Amino acid sequence: MKQFEVNFDGLVGPTHNYAGLSYGNVASQNNANAASSPKQAAKQGLQKMKALTELGMVQGVLAPQERPDISALRRLGFTGSDATVLEKAAKEAPVLFAACCSASSMWTANAATVSPGADTADGRIHFTPANLTNKFHRSLEPEVTGRILKAIFSDDKYFQHHKHLPENEHFGDEGAANHTRLCRNYGESGIEIFVYGRYAFDSSKPAPKRYPARQTREACEAVARLHGLDNEQVVYIQQNPDVIDQGVFHNDVIAVGNQNVLFYHEQAFMDTQKALSEIRQKYGEGDLHFIQVNTDQVSVNDAVRSYLFNTQILTLPNGEMAIIAPMECRENNSVYNYLSQLTEQNTPIKQVKYFDVKQSMQNGGGPACLRLRVAMTEAEVAAVNPNTLLNEGLYQRLNLWVDKHYRDSLTFADLADPQLLVESRTALDELTQIMKLGSVYPFQQD
Ligand code: SUG
Numbered sequence: 259m260k261q262f263e264v265n266f267d268g269l270v271g272p273t274h275n276y277a278g279l280s281y282g283n284v285a286s287q288n289n290a291n292a293a294s295s296p297k298q299a300a301k302q303g304l305q306k307m308k309a310l311t312e313l314g315m316v317q318g319v320l321a322p323q324e325r326p327d328i329s330a331l332r333r334l335g336f337t338g339s340d341a342t343v344l345e346k347a348a349k350e351a352p353v354l355f356a357a358c359c360s361a362s363s364m365w366t367a368n369a370a371t372v373s374p375g376a377d378t379a380d381g382r383i384h385f386t387p388a389n390l391t392n393k394f395h396r397s398l399e400p401e402v403t404g405r406i407l408k409a410i411f412s413d414d415k416y417f418q419h420h421k422h423l424p425e426n427e428h429f430g431d432e433g434a435a436n437h438t439r440l441c442r443n444y445g446e447s448g449i450e451i452f453v454y455g456r457y458a459f460d461s462s463k464p465a466p467k468r469y470p471a472r473q474t475r476e477a478c479e480a481v482a483r484l485h486g487l488d489n490e491q492v493v494y495i496q497q498n499p500d501v502i503d504q505g506v507f508h509n510d511v512i513a514v515g516n517q518n519v520l521f522y523h524e525q526a527f528m529d530t531q532k533a534l535s536e537i538r539q540k541y542g543e544g545d546l547h548f549i550q551v552n553t554d555q556v557s558v559n560d561a562v563r564s565y566l567f568n569t570q571i572l573t574l575p576n577g578e579m580a581i582i583a584p585m586e587c588r589e590n591n592s593v594y595n596y597l598s599q600l601t602e603q604n605t606p607i608k609q610v611k612y613f614d615v616k617q618s619m620q621n622g623g624g625p626a627c628l629r630l631r632v633a634m635t636e637a638e639v640a641a642v643n644p645n646t647l648l649n650e651g652l653y654q655r656l657n658l659w660v661d662k663h664y665r666d667s668l669t670f671a672d673l674a675d676p677q678l679l680v681e682s683r684t685a686l687d688e689l690t691q692i693m694k695l696g697s698v699y700p701f702q703q704d
Contacts, residue, residue, distance in 0.1 A: 260636040261445030263516075263573065264316040265629040266410075266646075267307050268369070269656065269689075270299040271322030271361035272682045275668050276621060279357055279395045282469030284505040284562060285622035292620065296361070297664040299617030301657065303364070303628060306582070306613045308653050313611075314575040316639060317648040318410070319656070320630065321689055323363040323402050324699040326679055330358045330398050341676035348674035357395035359673045365623045366630040367435040367510055368396065369403045371481045374439075374633035375416070376447045379486030382418045383638060385411065386481050388433030389422040392472040397425065402698060409695040411632075413641040420484045423477055428458035431477040434630055435508035436497075438515035440537065442544055444573075444633040449540050451493045451520075452478035453509035453527075455502055464528065466502035473497075473508075493536050496528040505562045510626050512561060516571035516579065519606060521549045523561055547605050556592050564590040566597070568624030571607065578608040582625045588612045645694040655692055659685065 278290025311317045328340050334354060336343040347355040363369070373384045387403040390396035400422035411417035423429040441448025455471025457463040465471055475494060482492050497509055501523075506512045513522035520537070527533050534548055551566070561567060563586065570582040581600075587593045587610075597610045615625055634642075645652070663685035665672070672678060683701050690698060697703055 259445065261443055262316045262634050262639060263444050264318050264632045264634055264639065265310060265570065266318035266320045266366060266632060267303060267629045268320050268364035268366035269322050270296065270303050270364045270618070271325055272296050272664050272685050273325040273359050273668070273673065273678065274299045274361040274364070274617065275359065275670070275673060277356035277360060277670070279360060280393055280507070280622060282502070282505065282507045283622040285620055289620040291670060293667050293669045295617060295667050297660060297666050300660045300664055302615050302617055304653060304656055304660070306615060306625060306628070307648050309611070309613065310572070310582070311648055313572065313580065315572060318632070318642070318646050319648055319652070319693065320366045320369065320410070321406050321693060321695060321698070322361060322686070323399060324686055324701055325359050325361060325682060326673065327358040327398050328679070329700045331355070340679060344674050344676055344679065356670065356673065358398065360395040362396050363399050363403065364618065365627040367627045368433045369399070369630050370407060370433050371431070371437050372434060372630065372632050373450060373485040373487060374444070375635070375638065376445055376633070377450060377485070377487055377491060380418065382416055383411065383632065383634065384418045384420065384485040386420040386484055387422040388431045389425050389429065390432060391425055391427050391430045392470050405698040406695065409698055410643045410646045412643065416638045416641045423480055428474060429477045429480060430458070430472050430474050431481065432472050432508055435510045435627065436473045436478070438513070439633070440515050440520060440541060440546070441517055444517070445635050447491060449491055449493055449537055450482070450487055451495060451515065451537065452482065453495050453497050453513070454478050455497050455499070464496070464499050466499040468503040469505070469507065471497070471499070471502055490540060493533065493540060495533040498525050498528050501525050501558055504558050506558070507622070510568055511565065512558075512567050514567050514569060514571055514626060517573055518545050519547045519549060519571060519579065521567065521571060522551070523556070523558065523567060524550055524552045525558055549600070549605055551596065555596050560590055560592050564593040565619065565624035566593045568626040570625050570629060579606040581607055581610045583610055583612050584619055584624045585612050585614045585616065586619055643694060645692065659688060659692065663688070
């Protein structure tokens with residue numbers, strides 16, 4: 259039986275913009291109010307997806323969410339026609355309004371935590387959408403994320419869906435961005451690593467001082483319980499609070515794993531030696547590569563600016579691994595030098611490919627933020643909604659769809675344009691038909 263890791267990338271939505279909504283995410287704050295290009299953003303994402311299929315990978319697509327989120331604005335007390343709601347909210351509460359317009363669902367590493375069938379008690383793939391409670395604009399995502407996941411992974415013989423954790427900071431959960439899995443083969447049981455920023459119910463434990471820790475230990479434990487994971491196969495690691503304070507708002511900004519490789523920065527974790535020895539002991543027999551990048555090779559600041567660790571490590575069909583990196587890694591000298599010598603070392607990583615995902619990077623989303631990994635067997639892949647798996651035909655169709663519906667440029671003032679709401683809904687309605695998702699959006703259900 260063949261086994262795959264399928265990357266489900268978020269298709270960038272038509273309202274992609276820079277609103278400076280993510281305190282603690284340096285890029286989001288630095289680019290606040292810059293003009294964005296939704297069209298370019300969506301195309302950059304599609305190009306990366308297409309390139310991965312050309313490398314022989316199975317590539318999936320996750321649909322964006324409905325924005326502006328009129329139902330959220332109504333829930334917050336804005337009334338009248340949709341156009342009036344937009345106008346009043348933009349004028350009276352511009353920050354709230356911007357939050358309700360964010361296309362942040364594009365970063366599907368935050369869509370959910372996924373445990374493959376080889377790890378779970380009932381042998382099915384388990385999904386828990388992330389509640390994303392720490393940021394208001396992101397907390398609007400989990401309900402529709404759950405619906406989209408169910409429309410893609412609908413066969414309950416293979417797939418089990420849970421509701422997102424309680425919507426409270428105590429259970430702050432950011433999904434796969436703080437979760438990685440090590441294994442020999444994708445279809446064999448592996449070690450699931452959950453990384454958290456703080457304990458919610460014990461304030462005596464270390465926590466960052468400047469920026470928020472979005473993920474709690476208690477949330478990680480709840481997800482592991484829901485997924486029926488064996489404690490002997492789970493490792494919980496606390497993120498180093500000092501790096502959160504330097505802009506590492508998710509673990510996937512400072513560490514990434516794939517199969518028998520864990521690639522991480524020296525300062526990523528609170529107690530690195532303890533974590534590594536627990537991983538080694540639980541992993542058992544077999545080659546395991548801990549690739550540690552030291553501060554004198556690449557500083558935390560350079561890692562955050564280049565997104566060296568927000569790279570995708572892929573196992574190619576020939577068994578070698580490749581790193582999918584953002585162009586920013588090529589432009590940073592220390593990072594580029596590091597990556598150039600890495601492929602010469604005795605590790606499975608043999609090549610680095612650079613991609614332009616600048617539109618996303620400017621909001622703090624690199625290649626790894628844009629994808630949700632699902633390790634699957636051939637039978638499970640066959641049970642996925644086939645209209646969400648990228649092939650030449652879907653790629654062409656989605657490109658034409660973007661050309662037809664997306665704007666070249668967007669500023670804050672444009673977000674209140676009632677025509678943008680019409681354009682977005684028209685686009686999404688057509689998308690649900692292309693991808694055969696059914697009526698997943700609130701506007702399709704009213
Ligand atoms: O949650 N940025 C996202 C970036 C998410 C990156 N994901 C991972 N690391 N996996 C966030 O901070 C910025 C939106 C704005 O400012 O307009 C934003 O939501």
